[in-house]
Amino acid sequence: MPAIFPRWTNNIPLAIAILAPIFGAGLVGGVWYYFSPKFTDAGYRPIQPVAFSHKLHAGDMGMDCRYCHNTVERAAHAAIPPTQTCMNCHSQVKTDSPKLAPIRESYESGKSVPWIRVHQLPDYAFFDHRPHLAAGVGCVSCHGRIDQMTVVQMDQPLSMSWCLDCHRNPEPNLRPLDQITNMGWDPATEDYDPKADPARKRALTPPEHCSGCHR
Numbered sequence: 001m002p003a004i005f006p007r008w009t010n011n012i013p014l015a016i017a018i019l020a021p022i023f024g025a026g027l028v029g030g031v032w033y034y035f036s037p038k039f040t041d042a043g044y045r046p047i048q049p050v051a052f053s054h055k056l057h058a059g060d061m062g063m064d065c066r067y068c069h070n071t072v073e074r075a076a077h078a079a080i081p082p083t084q085t086c087m088n089c090h091s092q093v094k095t096d097s098p099k100l101a102p103i104r105e106s107y108e109s110g111k112s113v114p115w116i117r118v119h120q121l122p123d124y125a126f127f128d129h130r131p132h133l134a135a136g137v138g139c140v141s142c143h144g145r146i147d148q149m150t151v152v153q154m155d156q157p158l159s160m161s162w163c164l165d166c167h168r169n170p171e172p173n174l175r176p177l178d179q180i181t182n183m184g185w186d187p188a189t190e191d192y193d194p195k196a197d198p199a200r201k202r203a204l205t206p207p208e209h210c211s212g213c214h215r
């Protein structure tokens with residue numbers, strides 16, 4: 001009777017024994033990379049190429065978030081402002097500051113400043129700012145008191161359970177639609193009933209099913 005499996009298949013168990021730990025290590029490495037603090041841990045606070053302070057600009061000077069993050073209500077992602085936005089003021093203000101040298105260089109060369117991403121979900125999770133802002137969830141609920149930060153840090157874990165905690169019961173996080181960028185407006189101390197707000201036209205249904213966020 002002829003052999004059903006060619007002779008080389010005898011080597012398969014050996015090949016598996018050799019390759020499995022290599023693939024295993026790759027998998028562990030991949031998982032470790034994806035779930036490492038950079039992506040998901042609250043407190044992540046990289047040093048940026050320019051010492052830009054939200055406390056100074058958004059806090060003390062009271063600039064609205066949307067002056068710089070101007071796409072946040074129109075696109076899934078909030079744009080990081082181009083150098084031109086900084087130069088609207090810094091072509092006149094603090095023009096000799098060494099802290100602003102990289103901004104002036106970027107303006108002259110046309111190369112954007114290499115800002116380091118602070119918040120980043122893994123590719124397999126879908127997030128869009130628009131439905132959240134349209135529902136009256138404020139920036140502060142997800143990003144913390146950015147207006148008090150001299151260096152941006154991640155305030156919330158951005159984990160799946162964090163998303164779901166709010167999706168199961170969004171009400172305590174809702175505010176009037178014109179207060180989404182007001183960092184001082186605190187739902188816990190304000191007397192606000194979303195159900196009685198005439199500006200709200202429908203009941204909210206944040207997704208809890210897997211395909212809502214894994215598309």
Ligand code: HEC
Pocket residue numbers: 048052054057058063064065066067068069080081115116117118119120139140143146147151152181183
């Ligand atoms: C004058 C322009 C300006 C204003 C106003 C401003 N930002 Fe920013 N924002 C930036 C720049 C530049 C960065 C990138 C550098 C950094 O992280 O500090 C940034 C970064 C961020 C990040 C982190 C982005 C990432 O990489 O994950 C968040 C979140 C953020 N801003 C939220 C806000 C909120 C909320 C407000 C309003 C309270 C606001 N910003 C007002 C310019 C601005």
Ligand code: HEC
Pocket residue numbers: 065066069072076077078079080119120121122127129132133137138139140141142143158180181
């Ligand atoms: C419901 C939670 C939530 C709210 C509300 C929210 N953000 Fe975000 N923000 C996130 C998450 C999650 C990310 C990471 C997105 C990703 O990696 O795809 C993010 C990322 C960012 C970034 C980095 C660029 C980007 O979009 O990936 C900026 C800047 C930012 N947010 C600014 C703001 C501002 C300004 C507001 C208020 C007008 C705001 N966010 C409101 C959750 C939120």
Ligand code: HEC
Pocket residue numbers: 050051052053056057063068081085086087088089090093094097098099100103
């Ligand atoms: C609406 C005007 C305005 C805009 C837009 C603006 N700034 Fe400023 N910025 C100021 C003012 C005013 C000061 C100085 C405050 C003071 O007198 O100390 C300042 C100070 C600074 C400083 C500290 C300089 C020093 O020597 O202490 C840095 C760094 C800076 N800004 C970066 C930026 C960056 C980066 C952007 C763009 C993302 C930006 N600014 C956009 C008005 C602005």
Ligand code: HEC
Pocket residue numbers: 121125126127128131132135137141142158159162163164166167170173203204205206207212213
């Ligand atoms: C603080 C509350 C809160 C947090 C935190 C939050 N969400 Fe939401 N989410 C909402 C609300 C409210 C809606 C709007 C539901 C509606 O419009 O009916 C929503 C809607 C959505 C939608 C539906 C968008 C659409 O176009 O159908 C997705 C997807 C989503 N959220 C993903 C996420 C992810 C991913 C995270 C975590 C990284 C997250 N959300 C964190 C409150 C939250």
Ligand code: HEC
Pocket residue numbers: 035039040121122125158159160163164167207208209210211212213214
């Ligand atoms: C509201 C949005 C949302 C919903 C709904 C959701 N996920 Fe997730 N999921 C996320 C986010 C955001 C991450 C990334 C978390 C991180 O990076 O820590 C994630 C991560 C995961 C991971 C990677 C491992 C982990 O736990 O971090 C798996 C597996 C997963 N989700 C499966 C599911 C399944 C199965 C369902 C349905 C029962 C589901 N998800 C529903 C947002 C969601």
